[in-house]
Amino acid sequence: MLRVFICGGSGYAGGDLIRILSNHPGVAITGVTSERSAGKTVGNLFPHLRSCSNLVYEHLTPPENIKKADLFFMALPHGESQRAVDFFFQRGKKVIDLSADYRLRDPLTYERWYNVPHTFRGALQKAVYGLPELYRKKIKKAALIANPGCYPTGAILGLLPAVRNALIDSSSIIVDAKSGTSGAGRKSDVAVSYCEVNEGFRAYAIGTHRHTPEIEQEVSLLAGREIAITFTPHLLPADRGILTTIYAPLLKKTGVSEVLKKYNDAYKKEPFVRVLDYGLYPNIKHVRGTNFCDIGLKVNERTNTLVIVTAIDNLVKGASGQAVHNMNIMMGFDEKTALDATALFP
Amino acid sequence: MLRVFICGGSGYAGGDLIRILSNHPGVAITGVTSERSAGKTVGNLFPHLRSCSNLVYEHLTPPENIKKADLFFMALPHGESQRAVDFFFQRGKKVIDLSADYRLRDPLTYERWYNVPHTFRGALQKAVYGLPELYRKKIKKAALIANPGCYPTGAILGLLPAVRNALIDSSSIIVDAKSGTSGAGRKSDVAVSYCEVNEGFRAYAIGTHRHTPEIEQEVSLLAGREIAITFTPHLLPADRGILTTIYAPLLKKTGVSEVLKKYNDAYKKEPFVRVLDYGLYPNIKHVRGTNFCDIGLKVNERTNTLVIVTAIDNLVKGASGQAVHNMNIMMGFDEKTALDATALFP
Amino acid sequence: MLRVFICGGSGYAGGDLIRILSNHPGVAITGVTSERSAGKTVGNLFPHLRSCSNLVYEHLTPPENIKKADLFFMALPHGESQRAVDFFFQRGKKVIDLSADYRLRDPLTYERWYNVPHTFRGALQKAVYGLPELYRKKIKKAALIANPGCYPTGAILGLLPAVRNALIDSSSIIVDAKSGTSGAGRKSDVAVSYCEVNEGFRAYAIGTHRHTPEIEQEVSLLAGREIAITFTPHLLPADRGILTTIYAPLLKKTGVSEVLKKYNDAYKKEPFVRVLDYGLYPNIKHVRGTNFCDIGLKVNERTNTLVIVTAIDNLVKGASGQAVHNMNIMMGFDEKTALDATALFP
Amino acid sequence: MLRVFICGGSGYAGGDLIRILSNHPGVAITGVTSERSAGKTVGNLFPHLRSCSNLVYEHLTPPENIKKADLFFMALPHGESQRAVDFFFQRGKKVIDLSADYRLRDPLTYERWYNVPHTFRGALQKAVYGLPELYRKKIKKAALIANPGCYPTGAILGLLPAVRNALIDSSSIIVDAKSGTSGAGRKSDVAVSYCEVNEGFRAYAIGTHRHTPEIEQEVSLLAGREIAITFTPHLLPADRGILTTIYAPLLKKTGVSEVLKKYNDAYKKEPFVRVLDYGLYPNIKHVRGTNFCDIGLKVNERTNTLVIVTAIDNLVKGASGQAVHNMNIMMGFDEKTALDATALFP
Secondary structure: OEEEEEEOOOOHHHHHHHHHHHOOOOEEEEEEEOOOOOOOEHHHHOHHHOOOOOOEOEOOOHHHHHHHOOEEEEOOOOOOHHHHHHHHHHOOOEEEEOOOOOOOOOHHHHHHHHOOOOOOHHHHHHOEEOOHHHHHHHHHHOOEEEOOOHHHHHHHHHHHHHHHOOOEOHHHOEEEEEEOHHHHOOOOOHHHEHHHHOOOOEEOOOOOOOOHHHHHHHHHHHHOOOOOOEEEEEEOOOOOOEEEEEEEEEOOOOOHHHHHHHHHHHHOOOOOEEEOOOOOOOEHHHOOOOOOEEEEEEEEOOOOEEEEEEEEOOOHHHHHHHHHHHHHHHHOOOOOOOOOOOOOOO | OEEEEEEOOOOHHHHHHHHHHHOOOOEEEEEEEOOOOOOOEHHHHOHHHOOOOOOEOEOOOHHHHHHHOOEEEEOOOOOOHHHHHHHHHHOOOEEEEOOOOOOOOOHHHHHHHHOOOOOOHHHHHHOEEOOHHHHHHHHHHOOEEEOOOHHHHHHHHHHHHHHHOOOEOHHHOEEEEEEOHHHHOOOOOHHHEHHHHOOOOEEOOOOOOOOHHHHHHHHHHHHOOOOOOEEEEEEOOOOOOEEEEEEEEEOOOOOHHHHHHHHHHHHOOOOOEEEOOOOOOOEHHHOOOOOOEEEEEEEEOOOOEEEEEEEEOOOHHHHHHHHHHHHHHHHOOOOOOOOOOOOOOO | OEEEEEEOOOOHHHHHHHHHHHOOOOEEEEEEEOOOOOOOEHHHHOHHHOOOOOOEOEOOOHHHHHHHOOEEEEOOOOOOHHHHHHHHHHOOOEEEEOOOOOOOOOHHHHHHHHOOOOOOHHHHHHOEEOOHHHHHHHHHHOOEEEOOOHHHHHHHHHHHHHHHOOOEOHHHOEEEEEEOHHHHOOOOOHHHEHHHHOOOOEEOOOOOOOOHHHHHHHHHHHHOOOOOOEEEEEEOOOOOOEEEEEEEEEOOOOOHHHHHHHHHHHHOOOOOEEEOOOOOOOEHHHOOOOOOEEEEEEEEOOOOEEEEEEEEOOOHHHHHHHHHHHHHHHHOOOOOOOOOOOOOOO | OEEEEEEOOOOHHHHHHHHHHOOOOOEEEEEEEOOOOOOOEHHHHOHHHOOOOOOEOEOOOHHHHHHHOOEEEEOOOOOOHHHHHHHHHHOOOEEEEOOOOOOOOOHHHHHHHHOOOOOOHHHHHHOEEOOHHHHHHHHHHOOEEEOOOHHHHHHHHHHHHHHHOOOEOHHHOEEEEEEOHHHHOOOOOHHHEHHHHOOOOEEOOOOOOOOHHHHHHHHHHHHOOOOOOEEEEEEOOOOOOEEEEEEEEEOOOOOHHHHHHHHHHHHOOOOOEEEOOOOOOOEHHHOOOOOOEEEEEEEEOOOOEEEEEEEEOOOHHHHHHHHHHHHHHHHOOOOOOOOOOOOOOO
16 A cells, blocks of 8 residues: 655645545555644545545644655645655655646746745756656656646647647647636635625736746747747636637648547547547536546637637646546556546536 | 517516616616517516516517507517518617627628528618717617627627727737626526536637627728637626637737727727726626626737736626617617616625 | 715625615715725725725724714624714714614623623614514614614514414424525635535524524514524525525414415515515525515415515615615605615526 | 446436446446437437446337346336336336336325326335335345435435434424425426526425425334425525425423434444534535435524434435445445445535
8 A cells, every 4th residue: 555645635636635545445645734724634624525534634744744655745835835845855755746836847937936936956857747648757757746737737738739740830829718716725715705706707817827837838848949828817606627728820721630630649548638529619517526638629710720628627637636647657556546537417 | 758669578688678678767668579478477487577567478560569669679589580670670660689680781791600691681781780889979870770799799899999009910819708608598408507507617619609700890890901800609607797808919019008098098988898907807797787898908028919808797788788778879868877787796 | 965974884785785875866975984994995895886986995983984974874793883883873873783783672682692792772772673664663763773684684574474463373483594605794714715605505503593583582572472483594505695484383274365465465565575476486586686575475284384485685685775775764765765676687 | 247227317317327337346337218319329418428438328118128137227207117117127127216106105195296197006016115224124125116306315314313213293394405406307498597596596396396295105104103294395506415404393302412312323334324413514515426415413492493404415315326325235235336436525
């Protein structure tokens, strides 16, 4: 049994990690931390986990915690994660970091967008960006995984075949994303209270959201040159799910069948990416609770534009599910272990 | 008192027409039709209208109905509206048509997108596109108003100052719109049933939605040349509201203040368009039940893109409210009469 | 013009007071207070009120505020309201208190349920319980109104004709109420955050909710003896509305027509109570944004039970609308002034 | 491998059966029927099931279908189920009927409430009411299971310990239940369309709902005498879940600890019933997607009333999950097989 430990388990991503890992036959969760809720049981904070976990939240004290596990999931706020990740990593533990702290290769980019210096550049250089569809081989050998952000997951998977195959003009990509409210985290904040969100819909952080450089980093690597992306997130009155609508000019007149072929080729061996038949578009409700990324495509011949729509569950494929996928790859488990849930519909 | 008659009053737009007109001090609703619900009261179909209307639905029999009113609101399905509109119009009545039948100036474009021939081209030539912010003067003298579609209202008002002032490259406009479910009408259809829509979100009719040529027609007129638009509608789990996020390349480096000035200049005298302070973005919840169109702006310097976000209530500014606004202009009422509601929040 | 002042205007009830009063032709709002938001505009806190109010929140400093108005609406938290109410009242101002501080006639009952002493018993003795359907005559002459709680409004209006006419055994009344989330107020609290409330439903404070003694007080007065009520509130995933389902044994076999007659007689002159036809039941969506209380009735002959269902908008009839109704009565305005809105549906 | 066949698999209960059974290691689904959708794939109707089923809907032709399986799940409309159930049952197949057709022991009661004669009384006499907590032993040996209705499941499990132990006066039981919209089925009906249900809440079929005699039958058997129940269902703006609030007078003064002990004793061995600590109340969101029934209790000493609150997922514990539970018991599988899901929260 692989012993895993969760640092920061009182948020929605932490709760979903507990839920998914409790169902993993090769794993034992040996502890979970929360500074604010230390001493409370998981069931106190998450009544829905009452029957699958008896754990009591403890304080994050890395020197004590380190003996408890072989692999550490870090679901701490960005900035706070840096040091703890480095601590476990430098002492030979496997680490999967769900924060943003080790995602951006260039520490200056990190500092510019997050307003925090990065003081663990040694570890940063060793971190692998944990998008299995892009970096499976590296993930297999990695000790430190930077688990991708939720928006970047939906955006990069949508763009990957188009950029890699140079179907589109990568300098004019527009990413219009819509996220369920759980993406904002579990917090006391009027802005995410029911009466503010329900029956509402709005854009926020247009052009300034911190996931922008993460999308740009990976798309630039795929394109082979520096790319800037126009990225707009929106807040949906729904619990879970991100729908990402992506627009880019086709470089030349390209038929539907060619586009479809590139997408199917790119993902045919991927267990969690489903390219839909032409004419079908994904719905966040059809991937809710799953690790799937569904992709729909439209070639708009009137404007010579490729429209790509992806749907993921932001807490699963966009966070905890992808983290477990990374663990499965790193530790040699079947990739789908604990990740084979069918969506709950309706 | 102006006598008005509503042809097709059993849908959501019809219901909102009754609601708004019942509150108009200069108007008397003399009748309302519904083929399927003839004989039932308005309160049977719309319990919320119980206290404001005692009308009984009757059949649409234009020769009998024509004597009952001076102005006819037509809220019939497209295709069905053509003949009835022509009947009233040719006999000297004022007509405000909420269907799509008289919106497209070119009958061939209409036939291509709606798969119905247009057989009343004489009336079509006289129709005025009823977007007051664009055509107030013509509306004043018009006898036949083609009331704009809901998506076009949000898109055109967002684009107007940018296109008219040549701030943007009109050949690369992307309109990503998200509509509440009432936009689909009041109907028996699994696709709009609660359990399908709730907690879901999806794009539909990408590049093929019938509001596309309507947006293109008006933007082309503003731009002075033929424009094709990339338009994607989405279905929101909310009752009312359309949020439209619009992207276009800036033609040259343009500062925030210049963009804001063009928008404020364009709309400073408009009673129903509110340009928000820079940094604020609109929310459909803040315009719910109102005739406002709120506009937020973002100059993305990294990608040289102008991002425009507009919010309207699809049933009010996007349908019945705008129809009443047109009536107020045509008949010389104060423009805000019966349209001064504040949004219900939360 | 009547000058009114709102003490505590940053919550949902305060926001609705501003919305409703801004639409009242006989009233001018001369100020609004908020300790936390002093200095901000109403539009900062409530963007939907941007176009109807330019007021800036100020601190509640009664000695300064008192000159500003003839009538004071108090929407402060219970406990905090006591002193301010007394201050204005003792200096000859009209006061309508939306808190619970002056609703319970017996200060000991107040102290037992609210855990706060009542130190202004002189004012308390003069307060009139502001349920117009029960106390219209007293309200007309009152200077201090204790505006009813939201749950009590729905419960008492449902019970009034049955208890007054001794149709039911008042010692076995069960009130099962379900409230929209705005009833919990506008606050930073995980428990009312979107992801906790949405798709959820639960009972809370069973048998211990502070509105229990308020319902009991008024029902006891109607019954002519001390009555204890079994009251269970529930939290609905909806913004506004309270549906109250009330059960009581019929004292003797009573026909539908007799029950209906008692209800219609009790409310036939009431502008805001609508007794529905037998077989119809109310829906919170049909009274949203209105001051109506809709009532549906069922005589269950198999169990000899009367089932009464009422629907109100908790922020309007259950708070701010009723407060304005009380003001209209006190000041001699037509009772429906500013309260004639039709529900927004859908 | 147990071969199972689903008759009527295009509704929400059918969809959930496919979802749950696809995850059952001892079962193979050999076919699924739908008259309206014959020829379509499961993925056409339920995109969320795309990855877990390749089945194509076929017509229900019992003589042909009978060879395909050992056990038949029947999810047909009531009335239609009778004959097909009898057909399979008389030919030696195991049958689990999710319709109401075999739940009521007295065919006259069935005919009175369902307005359909029962013409298969032989089979009816052999049917076992499939509530495992009541009839586990009989279910083990049964060939024909009448799977309980959703409302009865929540009501009976809430009442069982109180009635069996004579804690309450069974002649005055009130059951106030609130169900998510999936309980109404997957259908084309304006009444369940998004804009009618969302932001609404209402009671329906007060005292006349067809689940009334089913609750009464089982509670009467527990009480040892004929019991009539006052039952009111309500429609919640949520996908899944039934919260049932039950009221009954305590027969004598009974302490909290005694009540709790009876409930804990009754359910301590039950894998799917969780009695919550005193002071906690269940939430439908905490059982969503699970086969749990959570129970909260309140002894109201002021009114000498026991208040019982239960929460289930209407499609799982209230339909398909309970059906699989019954199958597990009948066929000797571990009871929790395929039913160990943790709730998806949020």
